[in-house]
Amino acid sequence: MIEFFSEKKQTELVALSSILRKRIIETSSRCKIPHLGSCLSCIDLLIYLYWVELSIDPKNSTCENRDRFLLSKGHGAPALFQVLAEKEFFPKEDLENFGKPNSVFHEHPPKPGLINGIEAATGSLGHGFPMALGMAISAKIQKKTFNSYALLSDGECNEGSIWEAALLGGKLKLNNLFAIIDYNKWQATGRSKEIMALEPLAAKWESFGWHSQEINGHDFREIHESLFKAHQEIEKPSVIIAHTVKGKGVSFMEDDNNWHYRTPNEDELNLALKEISQR
Amino acid sequence: MRNTFANEILRLAKERKDIVLLSGDIGNRMFDKFKEFDSNRFLNCGIAEANMMSIASGMALTGLRPIIYTITPFTTSRCFEQIKIGAAYHNANIVIVGTGSGLSYSELGPTHHSLEDIGILSTLPGIRILAPCDSLELSSQLEECISLEGPTYIRIGKKGEPNLNSLKTKSRIGRSNILKDGEDILLLGIGPILNEALKASEKLKKMHNINLCVVSMGGVEPLDEEFLLKMISKNYSCWVTLEEHGIHGGLGARINNWLSKKKFLKDFNVINIHTPNEFIHNLGNQSFVRESLGLDSNGILSQIISHV
Numbered sequence: 001m002i003e004f005f006s007e008k009k010q011t012e013l014v015a016l017s018s019i020l021r022k023r024i025i026e027t028s029s030r031c032k033i034p035h036l037g038s039c040l041s042c043i044d045l046l047i048y049l050y051w052v053e054l055s056i057d058p059k060n061s062t063c064e065n066r067d068r069f070l071l072s073k074g075h076g077a078p079a080l081f082q083v084l085a086e087k088e089f090f091p092k093e094d095l096e097n098f099g100k101p102n103s104v105f106h107e108h109p110p111k112p113g114l115i116n117g118i119e120a121a122t123g124s125l126g127h128g129f130p131m132a133l134g135m136a137i138s139a140k141i142q143k144k145t146f147n148s149y150a151l152l153s154d155g156e157c158n159e160g161s162i163w164e165a166a167l168l169g170g171k172l173k174l175n176n177l178f179a180i181i182d183y184n185k186w187q188a189t190g191r192s193k194e195i196m197a198l199e200p201l202a203a204k205w206e207s208f209g210w211h212s213q214e215i216n217g218h219d220f221r222e223i224h225e226s227l228f229k230a231h232q233e234i235e236k237p238s239v240i241i242a243h244t245v246k247g248k249g250v251s252f253m254e255d256d257n258n259w260h261y262r263t264p265n266e267d268e269l270n271l272a273l274k275e276i277s278q279r
Numbered sequence: 280m281r282n283t284f285a286n287e288i289l290r291l292a293k294e295r296k297d298i299v300l301l302s303g304d305i306g307n308r309m310f311d312k313f314k315e316f317d318s319n320r321f322l323n324c325g326i327a328e329a330n331m332m333s334i335a336s337g338m339a340l341t342g343l344r345p346i347i348y349t350i351t352p353f354t355t356s357r358c359f360e361q362i363k364i365g366a367a368y369h370n371a372n373i374v375i376v377g378t379g380s381g382l383s384y385s386e387l388g389p390t391h392h393s394l395e396d397i398g399i400l401s402t403l404p405g406i407r408i409l410a411p412c413d414s415l416e417l418s419s420q421l422e423e424c425i426s427l428e429g430p431t432y433i434r435i436g437k438k439g440e441p442n443l444n445s446l447k448t449k450s451r452i453g454r455s456n457i458l459k460d461g462e463d464i465l466l467l468g469i470g471p472i473l474n475e476a477l478k479a480s481e482k483l484k485k486m487h488n489i490n491l492c493v494v495s496m497g498g499v500e501p502l503d504e505e506f507l508l509k510m511i512s513k514n515y516s517c518w519v520t521l522e523e524h525g526i527h528g529g530l531g532a533r534i535n536n537w538l539s540k541k542k543f544l545k546d547f548n549v550i551n552i553h554t555p556n557e558f559i560h561n562l563g564n565q566s567f568v569r570e571s572l573g574l575d576s577n578g579i580l581s582q583i584i585s586h587v
Contacts, residue, residue, distance in 0.1 A: 064342065068341070111368055111369050111370075112340065112369070119340065120336070120337075120340060120369065121364060121368055121369065124360060124364055126329075127333055127360075127361065127364055127365060130329070130330045130333030130334055130337070130361075131333045131334070131336050131337035131340070131365060132337060133330070133333075133334055133337060134333060134334035134335060134336060134337020134338045134340075134341075134345075135337040135338070135340065135341045136337075137322065137334065137337075137338065138299075138337060138338040138341040138342065138343050139341065141299060141319055141320060141338075141343065142341075142342065142343070148337075160329070161327075161329045161330050161333065161361075164325075164327035164329060164330035165330050165333070165334075167325065167327065168324060168325060168327065168330060168334075
């Protein structure tokens with residue numbers, strides 16, 4: 001956690017986000033991996049977490065006191081894999097097997113031990129966040145200082161287990177637990193606020209005993225400030241509701257839910273890569 | 280059995296700092312001594328079993344040994360997917376304890392009966408499934424599984440079940456215990472209902488001069504195949520399985536499958552005694568329901584006699 005967030009850092013992360021966006025789109029196109037829109041909505045959050053926030057040494061990634069990060073929205077795995085490769089949790093060449101038969105790199109994070117840096121198997125929604133809660137409680141019981149983070153999707157907040165975990169997390173006043181919601185406004189078949197009574201989302205978390213903030217999930221400075229404030233809160237767990245755009249970074253994918261399942265053909269790929277390069 | 284569980288878990292927690300006890304808002308006062316000993320390692324997770332199971336996975340993945348305790352339907356079928364992913368797939372060191380199993384809470388109706396828990400958990404790879412017949416087996420199973428890698432499910436009764444093993448028996452996970460020897464018919468069972476089998480064996484001897492060998496299998500996974508092979512060599516005229524659980528995926532199905540695989544099925548009679556595959560509406564206490572389903576000592580006796 002750094003208090004000062006420099007222009008230089010900001011520029012570095014923005015550049016990185018372009019590079020990783022391109023890799024995510026390329027992989028989706030080449031391997032026919034879906035959930036592209038969901039990956040593009042959370043990639044900036046992942047970049048900030050791994051480059052600034054999380055205390056995890058890629059070369060010593062099983063260190064007992066490392067921070068724990070769970071991609072509760074497991075379908076964002078193609079984005080997470082790119083992040084882990086760039087952080088050298090494993091050689092970038094490993095991703096050449098992405099989506100191929102017999103590879104561990106497919107659509108969701110597998111159980112720990114198969115891919116360096118993956119803490120838990122997620123993909124069935126509503127599991128990762130309660131597991132992150134268990135890790136936060138575990139840290140307190142063992143008097144360890146690591147923090148526990150979970151990245152959720154707005155659609156995932158349909159799951160009852162999310163709210164079971166929110167109820168207990170609030171009760172236990174776990175100041176080492178951080179939930180970040182990638183609020184890209186869509187779930188598989190429609191607008192998330194229309195499919196369930198999701199709104200008012202921040203008020204729901206607050207009423208469950210959480211410190212809540214709403215930010216632009218593509219603005220690194222806002223992400224930085226929100227996590228800084230979240231660490232100042234010592235009486236409550238923190239939720240950061242990150243307003244994002246599904247398909248962010250490519251004009252013809254932005255806020256178009258078809259890209260939940262579609263993968264880009266060659267023309268679309270070239271168009272997308274060109275657009276990102278010109279930004 | 281409940282009290283044995285509470286006492287034993289306290290004893291183990293004094294030996295191991297990594298044991299954590301999670302309860303789904305039951306066991307009123309039962310864990311007072313545990314809480315007194317270390318309130319930090321007891322957590323009432325509320326009536327939210329799916330969350331409790333995932334919490335246990337998170338704890339296990341960060342070095343603790345959580346033990347989950349609540350009434351069987353809620354610690355098994357209620358959170359089956361959390362067991363599948365969080366416990367079994369992650370090979371997490373979790374002990375899942377279901378109390379009031381089978382028809383222990385018969386008066387509470389089908390919502391509280393658990394006659395399918397072994398069956399559904401048997402479909403998952405890598406989870407031990409234990410069903411001790413008495414407090415002695417429960418104690419030794421708890422002590423052993425707390426040091427083993429991977430998840431364990433223990434299905435227990437409620438309170439007041441008699442000890443069926445002798446105090447000298449050294450019980451081990453995956454090893455059968457002979458509760459009463461006999462040379463005519465072999466009865467393999469799980470759980471406290473074996474008390475009914477012991478009573479039936481006395482009647483069989485007295486009324487028909489048949490000697491029943493009564494065995495507690497201790498669970499269904501791992502299955503004590505070495506013992507079963509030994510029993511094959513003893514040439515019993517009939518094998519009986521007994522469980523307070525349905526036929527699908529229970530001990531009977533497991534034994535039938537084993538006999539079939541080993542091509543022993545035609546060598547002798549096999550009788551599976553189990554609960555019917557239907558919801559039970561005519562309620563009463565456990566003895567009444569067992570009797571009405573033919574699972575008490577007389578029912579067991581008549582099912583055996585009608586086959587031999």
